[in-house]
Amino acid sequence: xxxxxxxxxxxxxxxxxxxxxxxxxxxxxxxxxxxxxxxSIVETIVMLPLVLPPVVVGFALLKFFGIHGFGGKLVSxxxxxxxxxxxxxATIAAxxxxxxxxxxxxxxxxxxxxxxxxQVARTLGAKPIQVFLTITIPLAKRGIFAxxxxxxxxxxxxxxxxxxxxxxxxxxSQTIPLAIFTEMQLGHxxxxxxxxxxxxxxxxxxxxxxxxxxxxxxxxxx
Amino acid sequence: MHKKFDSFDLNxxxxxxxxxxxxxxxxxxxxxxxxxxxxxxxxxxxxxxxxNGEELYNSxxxxxxxxxxxxxxxxxxxxxxxxxxxxxxxxxxxxxxSGNSIRIPHxxxxxxxxxxxxxxxxxxxxxxxxxxxxxxxxxxxxxxxxLLLDEPLSALDANLRTTLITYLKSVNKxxxxxxxxxxxxxxxxxxxxxxxxxxxxGEHIGHINSMQTQAYPQLFSSNxxxxxxxxxxxxxxxxxEDSSINIESNNKIFIATGSGFKxxxxxxxxxxASDILIATENQINISARNSIEARIxxxxxxxxxxxxxxxxxxxxxxxxxxxxITFDALEKLNLKEGRKIFLIIKASSILVNK
Numbered sequence: 001x002x003x004x005x006x007x008x009x010x011x012x013x014x015x016x017x018x019x020x021x022x023x024x025x026x027x028x029x030x031x032x033x034x035x036x037x038x039x040s041i042v043e044t045i046v047m048l049p050l051v052l053p054p055v056v057v058g059f060a061l062l063k064f065f066g067i068h069g070f071g072g073k074l075v076s077x078x079x080x081x082x083x084x085x086x087x088x089x090a091t092i093a094a095x096x097x098x099x100x101x102x103x104x105x106x107x108x109x110x111x112x113x114x115x116x117x118x119q120v121a122r123t124l125g126a127k128p129i130q131v132f133l134t135i136t137i138p139l140a141k142r143g144i145f146a147x148x149x150x151x152x153x154x155x156x157x158x159x160x161x162x163x164x165x166x167x168x169x170x171x172x173s174q175t176i177p178l179a180i181f182t183e184m185q186l187g188h189x190x191x192x193x194x195x196x197x198x199x200x201x202x203x204x205x206x207x208x209x210x211x212x213x214x215x216x217x218x219x220x221x222x
Numbered sequence: 223m224h225k226k227f228d229s230f231d232l233n234x235x236x237x238x239x240x241x242x243x244x245x246x247x248x249x250x251x252x253x254x255x256x257x258x259x260x261x262x263x264x265x266x267x268x269x270x271x272x273x274n275g276e277e278l279y280n281s282x283x284x285x286x287x288x289x290x291x292x293x294x295x296x297x298x299x300x301x302x303x304x305x306x307x308x309x310x311x312x313x314x315x316x317x318x319x320s321g322n323s324i325r326i327p328h329x330x331x332x333x334x335x336x337x338x339x340x341x342x343x344x345x346x347x348x349x350x351x352x353x354x355x356x357x358x359x360x361x362x363x364x365x366x367x368x369l370l371l372d373e374p375l376s377a378l379d380a381n382l383r384t385t386l387i388t389y390l391k392s393v394n395k396x397x398x399x400x401x402x403x404x405x406x407x408x409x410x411x412x413x414x415x416x417x418x419x420x421x422x423x424g425e426h427i428g429h430i431n432s433m434q435t436q437a438y439p440q441l442f443s444s445n446x447x448x449x450x451x452x453x454x455x456x457x458x459x460x461x462x463e464d465s466s467i468n469i470e471s472n473n474k475i476f477i478a479t480g481s482g483f484k485x486x487x488x489x490x491x492x493x494x495a496s497d498i499l500i501a502t503e504n505q506i507n508i509s510a511r512n513s514i515e516a517r518i519x520x521x522x523x524x525x526x527x528x529x530x531x532x533x534x535x536x537x538x539x540x541x542x543x544x545x546x547i548t549f550d551a552l553e554k555l556n557l558k559e560g561r562k563i564f565l566i567i568k569a570s571s572i573l574v575n576k
Binding site: 114116117119120121122123124125126127130134135138139 | 316
């Protein structure tokens with residue numbers, strides 16, 4: 001499968017966001033129920049990719065999913081395929097690097113829900129999973145949408161970890177940032193400029209939607 | 223039932239019957255904890271909770287029924303209406319989980335609480351009284367075996383209190399649902415409950431029928447209640463046409479406002495300590511209808527005000543009134559123990575309960 005940098009970026013960022021969403025929602029819910037100490041431990045782990053240099057994350061992913069790594073061997077045995085230096089590697093890199101930002105937004109939204117709403121729902125006969133689907137998720141939807149957008153934008157801009165783990169293979173793992181880097185190296189400033197503008201337009205539209213969601217009057221607050 | 227905390231122990235036993243029961247006690251007495259243990263929000267350390275003979279919690283047999291299976295209606299003090307649903311969806315929320323166990327018709331609830339016209343409204347646009355009724359309706363819609371209310375009246379003004387009390391009484395009577403609610407206001411408790419369950423410092427100290435007014439002084443004469451309220455018992459001497467009542471209590475005549483009372487009827491008077499004025503001479507040209515002669519028996523200084531304990535009648539009369547005044551007033555009036563004074567009380571400041 002050969003894709004242009006734009007399509008590859010949209011594919012990897014989209015898939016990464018879809019993978020991250022249920023995990024981030026679960027982590028957000030879990031953290032909102034944990035004690036302060038346990039919460040700090042889980043949050044530290046979740047936020048780790050945000051503070052580590054992206055190349056370090058890329059290196060760790062390569063070691064884990066490479067042909068000699070535990071993950072790489074596992075995937076190779078099951079699917080008879082290698083992950084490293086493919087669009088899947090770019091997706092995993094984007095997923096890991098964008099996860100903390102998405103999770104942060106969803107965690108904040110979940111933590112801000114007054115647990116008494118959930119308690120009332122239980123007294124009205126709802127089981128915990130029904131409370132989660134009918135009360136928790138709807139009350140956190142603003143934070144969840146915001147998390148999806150910041151996560152997607154962060155995934156689009158991912159460079160360091162992708163470069164190490166997925167390489168920079170034209171048509172296979174060359175996302176927009178990597179393509180811009182390559183064009184710059186080759187002196188093709190005009191090509192790099194076009195990609196930069198496209199990248200910026202996608203980011204601006206996304207951040208506009210994010211701000212629009214964040215600033216919309218909170219009708220659902222009493 | 224027993225529940226231990228770091229600095230507080232709750233020890234309670236009792237049975238709540240049909241009718242409206244008030245759990246009464248000062249702040250920190252364990253009222254909310256007791257309610258939470260019954261509901262299941264808090265797990266007791268030991269003991270047993272049962273509803274209509276069915277055990278909800280039993281420490282010996284390790285029974286601890288899940289919240290959603292307890293069939294108890296609970297209304298928080300802050301109501302907690304779901305902000306992402308309109309009134310109708312809030313009220314019907316529990317219906318989808320209750321299956322066929324609904325025994326109270328929707329119309330009975332909407333009619334009793336007068337909320338039929340509110341159904342499509344956003345819950346954020348409701349008045350305080352409307353929110354209260356919607357929260358009650360939501361809890362009632364699942365046909366609970368009992369309704370627990372956490373301080374339902376505390377955030378309401380006087381008019382809304384009266385209205386809500388009327389609704390609570392009709393819910394109890396029309397829908398046959400026992401109600402247990404907690405309150406730290408004695409006047410509220412007396413005005414709406416059929417029985418009163420008294421807690422102090424986590425201990426259950428009494429459970430009386432509201433009509434047992436003779437037990438009031440013994441149970442409630444404590445100055446550890448925030449916003450001290452005096453309780454007196456009396457007999458109606460006359461129900462006047464101008465909606466005033468003459469009541470005899472401790473050989474003194476009190477004039478209060480109210481209607482529907484009968485001569486010789488036993489009543490309870492509730493007077494807030496902060497609603498009584500002290501005068502050193504009898505006041506004749508004053509709009510307040512009561513100027514009661516009394517003698518200061520004790521002056522008690524607290525951190526923020528002074529409580530003046532006054533004997534009402536002749537020596538030997540046990541009932542006293544407590545008046546709350548400022549330190550400045552104590553000094554300016556030169557009040558001393560044993561001094562004769564006059565207590566000035568507006569007729570409308572005396573709450574009369576049958």
